[in-house]
Amino acid sequence: MDLLKQTAGGVGLLLADRKISSVELTADILKMTEERDEVLGCLITVDKANAMKQAQAADDLLADVGTGSLLTGVPMVVKDNISTAGIRTTCGSRMLEKYIPPYSASVYSRLQKIGAVMTGKSNLDEFAMGSTCETSALRLTRNPWDHKRVPGGSSGGSAAAVAGGLAWYALGSDTGGSIRQPAGYCGLTGLKPTYGAVSRYGLIAYASSLDQIGPMAQDAADCALVFSAAAGPDKRDSTCVQDVSGSLRAGLDKLNRDVEIVLSGGSVDKISLKGLKIAVPAVWREHALQPEIADVLEKTIKKLETAGAICSECDLPLLDESIPAYYLIASAEASGNLSRYDGVQYGSRTQAADVSDLADFYSRTRAEYLGPEVKRRIMLGTFALSSGYYDAWYLKAQRVRRLIKDYYQSLLADYDYILGPITPATAPEIGTSLEDPLTMYLSDIYTVAANLTGLPALALPCGFDKNNLPIGLQLTGRAYQDADLLRTGMAWQRETDYHLRVQQIRQLGPAEGNTNLFAGGGNEKIHQSLTGVAL
Amino acid sequence: MTYETVIGLEVHVELSTASKIFCGCPVTYGQEPNTKCCPVCTGLPGALPVLNKNVVEYALRTCLAVNCEISRITRFDRKNYFYPDLPKAYQISQLYQPIGRNGWLDIEVNGTKRRVRIHELHMEEDAGKLMHDPWEDQTLVDYNRCGVPLLEIVSEPDLRSAEEALTYLEQLRGILQFIGVSDCRMEEGSLRADVNVSVRPAGSNEFGTRTEMKNMNSFKAIGRAIEKESLRQIELLNEGGRVIQETRRWDENKDASFPMRSKEDAHDYRYFPDPDLTAVHVSEDWIDQVRRELPELPADRRKRYIGELGLSDYEAQIVTGHPVISGLFEDVYDLTKLAKDTASWIMGEYLQLLKDKNCGPENLSLSAEDLAAVVSMTAEGKVNRVTARKVLAAVIEDGVKPQTYIEQHGLAMVSDASLLEDTVRRVLAENPQSIEDYKNGKKKAAGFLVGQAMRALGGKADPQLLGSIINRQLSEA
Incomplete structure (x- = not known):
């Protein structure tokens, strides 16, 4: 399908001009999903009826001139921890395998209003806890660039769906890098917005003070369109603040207009790297980076400078403390957030016949239906909050968080952006990460700061390793200046073509060009060996 | 050896706001199960709490009425424990920065005044209700009460007898009713108390080991439980035993308490600040506004009635016992300027009517105008009191005006x-x-x-x- 080469905005333009219809497009993409997803494993649930109904509604909206947006009628997928009324929302867990929410997340309602078309719910690490999508109890997702590799996590299904040509954009969620890291592994652009820019209402919580919903797409312009539609205050989320100064909305409206001009072939001079002050923490070079990533980053800095940006080295204290602080806070909040899965109200419940009492009922239900990674974090968080340890662990972690926040704030008083890698290495092979959770946790070292500080961070493709796997860079910006950050991303993508490579991947069929397709056995066998759960 | 009983009370009171503390569901009682709840109060995955500002306002009113220091920044914390009536498996409460601290209430028992200190006052959400069905051997959950706003008012261990404890509770209830934050219907569970009891040798400055009886919802049971528990502890000590720190369950039918769980299996609630809710900033202006709108409190009213209207202590006590009664007295007095006569009618005929009809003052429809008419007619000698009683009954039963009734029935006194x-x-x-x-x-x-x-x-x-x-x-x- 030729349209797979197009971006979401590009397809949106064709839909708006009535050159294609959403009903046809959606039918095509559902067929494509059927062909490809058995191998890719992006989606936990495909809801054809819902997709076709939304496509029809989108066409109706588009028929009424001026009422659609550039995303109206463009097929997309939503991470399966974002509640969709009437459509099962599993969090990749056997605990919620059959849970059908009676209400929709605010962000999904907002997208529905502009005529979005959702074909399915994308795979994720169980309750968004993981970096490879392998902790999902329900599916194994493959990286479309190399099927023996993971797509990243936790929004791995969302990334693989966009890179694999099943959707033009996806919603992900990012608690410690879960949008940026899979975007990096799959050669995509992904934004972790400022905490509080997008409503969390209906996002099934992992760590409430860190979780944020954001867009994943082929380029920064698409991310701008999606973010613009998703962002905005919500009276149902106390942490989704009223945009007091109005700067977020004003910036987004302006950006949206510029994106439309660019898509229509016009040019906008404000999209430029010239004069931007970019901080490059020296400490990142000292960490165990894959050599190609270090090389690509040096080249990136040169390119930025050639385009007129001013890059300077800076200090970055507390990098080593950020991982323990992050895992303590995230696990502590998770231990509370996930306690509700007790088998009483909804979700799975132990079928054991010899349950002795209430405590036994709870522990059996949770033992049977939660996976090992989720249990590990619940136990870690429960410990960090327990009486006598609260000050030493949870409170100390919060103090570290405050110090990191203060430092980033002072850095961003002098610089427009902070540049860094997304991950220490490119996508690992399936089955190589889970045995050593500590190493897996440490691979989040470049991404967790944005969550601890609440700052917006954008992942952008910037090169490839020797296996032709994508490498990404990360720009961290000022709070609520998400629009500027996206604009800078667009400027980078005007100077480079790394983000275009994914077009080829999107057009590949599942078996084409992937010699290692079934390395290690079939999906079911691999999944079982990873999670101990038979599909 | 003589012992002294030491009592501390944790009073939970349901607020009568229109909607729940973290969602828009109505605060109701006695509705069909699970019809007054939503994704937020049933804790569905992904739902988020949003604080009802009125709850803070009610809490501020209460803080002022019981002389608490008000936190300018107050936060909510999660109290984690598993129970089927708690759908999120944590209760949103306040531990680290409660809205009120260091308050007090003066009580008087047998002519002795005592200041009862209030340790803290905090806001929290109520849990649901379990209903056990012994026939089917199953337990059902009603979530209607989930998220109903509660205030918890924690006293210091300053009370020394069941009588003092009950006086404190009555006083507190009166205040809560007067300032309109709760109807305090104990039979509906809108006022409940956890009772902490310990004993110590008279004259000692150290506290003994305490036990706790939770969720008591009648004054009678509270008084009885305190008496029995202090006796139990004293007997235990006299026999050379030791009191163990534990939670006990009061069984009203057996007139005795039984151990529920000891300190060893006490919950570790793992409190931590709720990241879903932002800090509440209480401004000086807000406090001033609440203070200005605060009605006259019962203690001040009693003082005024005794000093200015010449009522006796007892009369003042009775007519300020309930906000509806007190309001009626105020209005009738305004119309008649007959303080003693009004008090006499309220304490006599009016209370008798409530008793006969077995209803609360808020459920008896009697306007101040009508009662004032009856009081005046009697005082002016237009009717005698026996006749006036008949008139009052007719006013309540048939809704007629006193004057009309007297004329229609030719009841006016013959002074010709x-x-x-x-x-x-x-x-x-x-x-x-x-x-x-x-x-x-x-x-x-x-x-x-x-x-x-x-x-x-x-x-x-x-x-x-x-x-x-x-x-x-x-x-x-």
Whole structure:
């Protein structure tokens, strides 16, 4: 399908001009999903009826001139921890395998209003806890660039769906890098917005003070369109603040207009790297980076400078403390957030016949239906909050968080952006990460700061390793200046073509060009060996 | 050895805000199960709490009424524990920065005044209700009560007897009702108390080991439980035993408490600040506004009634016992300016009516105007009190106006002197023997004649006027 080469905005333009219809497009993409997803494993649930109904509604909206947006009628997928009324929302867990929410997340309602078309719910690490999508109890997702590799996590299904040509954009969620890291592994652009820019209402919580919903797409312009539609205050989320100064909305409206001009072939001079002050923490070079990533980053800095940006080295204290602080806070909040899965109200419940009492009922239900990674974090968080340890662990972690926040704030008083890698290495092979959770946790070292500080961070493709796997860079910006950050991303993508490579991947069929397709056995066998759960 | 009982109370009171503390569901009682709840109060995955500002306002009112210091920044924390009536498996409460601290309430028992210190006052959400069905051997959950706003008012261990504890509770209830934050219906569970009891040798400064009885919802049970528990502890100590720190369950039918769980299996609630809710900033302006709108508190009202209106301590106590009664007294007094008479009617006929009808003051429809009319008529001698009682009953039963009822039933007292003169003359003529007896010193005969004349007048004669006419005619006879 030729349209797979197009971006979401590009397809949106064709839909708006009535050159294609959403009903046809959606039918095509559902067929494509059927062909490809058995191998890719992006989606936990495909809801054809819902997709076709939304496509029809989108066409109706588009028929009424001026009422659609550039995303109206463009097929997309939503991470399966974002509640969709009437459509099962599993969090990749056997605990919620059959849970059908009676209400929709605010962000999904907002997208529905502009005529979005959702074909399915994308795979994720169980309750968004993981970096490879392998902790999902329900599916194994493959990286479309190399099927023996993971797509990243936790929004791995969302990334693989966009890179694999099943959707033009996806919603992900990012608690410690879960949008940026899979975007990096799959050669995509992904934004972790400022905490509080997008409503969390209906996002099934992992760590409430860190979780944020954001867009994943082929380029920064698409991310701008999606973010613009998703962002905005919500009276149902106390942490989704009223945009007091109005700067977020004003910036987004302006950006949206510029994106439309660019898509229509016009040019906008404000999209430029010239004069931007970019901080490059020296400490990142000292960490165990894959050599190609270090090389690509040096080249990136040169390119930025050639385009007129001013890059300077800076200090970055507390990098080593950020991982323990992050895992303590995230696990502590998770231990509370996930306690509700007790088998009483909804979700799975132990079928054991010899349950002795209430405590036994709870522990059996949770033992049977939660996976090992989720249990590990619940136990870690429960410990960090327990009486006598609260000050030493949870409170100390919060103090570290405050110090990191203060430092980033002072850095961003002098610089427009902070540049860094997304991950220490490119996508690992399936089955190589889970045995050593500590190493897996440490691979989040470049991404967790944005969550601890609440700052917006954008992942952008910037090169490839020797296996032709994508490498990404990360720009961290000022709070609520998400629009500027996206604009800078667009400027980078005007100077480079790394983000275009994914077009080829999107057009590949599942078996084409992937010699290692079934390395290690079939999906079911691999999944079982990873999670101990038979599909 | 003599022992002293030491009591601390944790009072939970349901606030009567229109909607719940973190969602828009209505606060109701006795509705069909699971019809007054939503994704937020049933803790569905992904739902988020949003604080109801009125709850903070009610809490501020209460802080001011019980003399608490108010936190300018107050936060909510999660209290984690598993139970089927708690759908999120944590209760949103306040531990680290409660809205109120260091308050007090003065109570008076047997003429001795005592200041009971209040340790803290915090906001939290209520849990659902479990219903056990013994026939089907199953337990069902009703989530309607989930998210109903609660205030918890924690006293210091400053109370020394069941009587003091009950006085404190009554006083607190009166205040909460007066400031309109709760209806405090104990039978509906909107006022509940956890009772902490310990004993120590009289004169000792150290506290003994305490036990706790949770969720008590009647004054009678609380008083009884305190008495029995302190006796149990004293007996235990006298026998050389030790009190262990534990939670006990009070069984009203057995008139005894039983151990529930000891300190060893006490929950570790793993409190931490709720990241879903932002800090509440309480401004000086807000506090001032709440203070300005605060009604006169019962203690101040009592002082004014005794000092300015000349009521006795007892009368003042009774007419300020409930905000509806107190409001009625205020209004009737405003209309009649008859403080003593109004108090007498409220303490007599009015309370009797409540008792007869077995209803609360808020459920009896009686306007201040009507009661004022009855009080005035009686005081002015237009009707006598027995008749006035009939009028009051008719006003309540049939909703008629007192004046109309009296006119329709010809109940107004006969004060027409010439009619009374004529009637007395006729009665005397019919009873010459009584006149004889009277003249022979049997003064009781006059009473008999008054009765005869009153009967002839249908009981409506002004008794004073009638008496003086009979006395005069007798002396002239």
